[in-house]
Amino acid sequence: MTALGFLYPGHSAEDDYPRVEQLLGSDVRLDLVHTDVGEDVQRVDALREMGSPERLAAGLQELRLSGAEAVVWACTSGSFVHGWEGAHQQVRDLARAAGMPASSTSFGFVHALREIEARRVAVGATCPDDVAQLFAAFLRDGGAEVTGVRGSGIVTAAEAGTWGEPELFALARAADSPDADAVLLPDTALHTVAHIPALEKDLGKPVLTANQVTVWEGLRLADRRVNAPELGALFTREPVVQV
Template identity: 35%
Template sequence: MDVSFLGGPLPQHGVGIVAPFDFALDRELWRWVPDDVSLHVTRTPFVPVEVSLDLARLVSEHETLREAVRALSAVAPEVVAYACTSGSFVGGGAGERAMVAAMAQAGEVPSLTTSGALLDALHEIEARRVAIVTPYTKSVTDSLEDYLDESGITITGRSYLGLTREIWRVPYRDVVDMAREAAGDAPDALFISCTNLPTYDVIPQLEAELRMPVLSANQVTMWAALRAVGKEAVGPYQALLDPVARRGPAAMTPSPPPPTADETGGLHEPGGSEPGPEPEAALAGAGTEAAEPLESAGELGAGPPAADEWGGQPPL
């Protein structure tokens, strides 16, 4: 059969990903990627160290990053992202910028890190007061807080698991419980740290329940990397990716059709129905069901939330 009419595969934008040796969520990264983008993933060399500040420093050494970027250069990515939160915040802001410079020099290609992407995302949604959720130990969580504080971000609450291995096995239910615990002091946004912590399906549901934007490490990494190649990340109703979601679900409410004149010159709603309630009254009762707390992990795959504005906070 002649298949020459197909014209070959579509051109692809290449995004290089440098991940720690224990990264297990390749598939989650792909879920944010449009069809005309390919991810090229490489890992840092194995080291027999548990998740800790020591490991964060080892997997972010400049020569380790340079070697990984050089390997990726063989497939000519348009941008390279270091997908590790702790590895990119452990040295503070100066350390993160030095990592980006080392990667860019090694591959002669634009480069970024998860922690740098986080700051860009917080700026994008105009969030200055942030709650944080991590799977880390206290010392690693403290280091994240120091990094954000250095950048002018106020931490309003935090919750962490204290794990030192196999973070990718954490279920969505634990992520939800930590988010509820951390978000009690009305922050502008909530950040879920660690690229090895599953978050894709939980983000829109948490945004509906908590009435605030929710960011995650993998989400901000892919958002920034795709933006660098002129593409947009895809995802179900996430405030960082969707300007409508960022303004709040009420922005999706369609405007009512204009009234029409009847034979007597009076105005009535199309179809002869009685005039509906004022928009403010209608919105007051909207979103009740979406605001109920999540009761089971199975609910996390539900469709877009139908909630009201973010908890009375000003739109971002």
């Protein structure tokens, strides 16, 4: 059994995680602990506070008791707003406090792009343009070429959590560009897991979404590969066979 821990801010699209757990199989357990959001607003200062060491540390005791082998800060904007170096410091602090390997959704996107060998990416974000551009800068620091960024102007996670299939597909299509190898939807407050195969079929390319990537990053930290095509191209890589 592989047990993974996730620190998830507030309550928006957390039901994506039991759905993923079901698709991964019986030997992977996903334990979710909710962290205090503070002010639910997609503004840089509020997002930095949301990912502060004190807020993240508050949920760690519960994860330790769950037997988690690794922990992921399940928030994209609450990590990339600190910049490349600041986001690294954030996960170092989290790993030290947790006593286990740690990462964040933002780094999950960077690592997932390397996994699927996608270099040119298009970004479809629910947040305002200024915050979305910070994510694009983070991706560039991670070695990606960003072909375009589409922001949606949503200012709260609560509103993003109300989006359904029509809004999700409209965002992905608006963000896509012919020269993009993949489309990224970086909001963990957005329900996406049930729609990934259909999105990839519609766009004709890999689609990486925040909650999908967050779980994949946890598996990477635990040195696990799981073949689960229902979770998209990222989860269709065959496990490495040790010779």
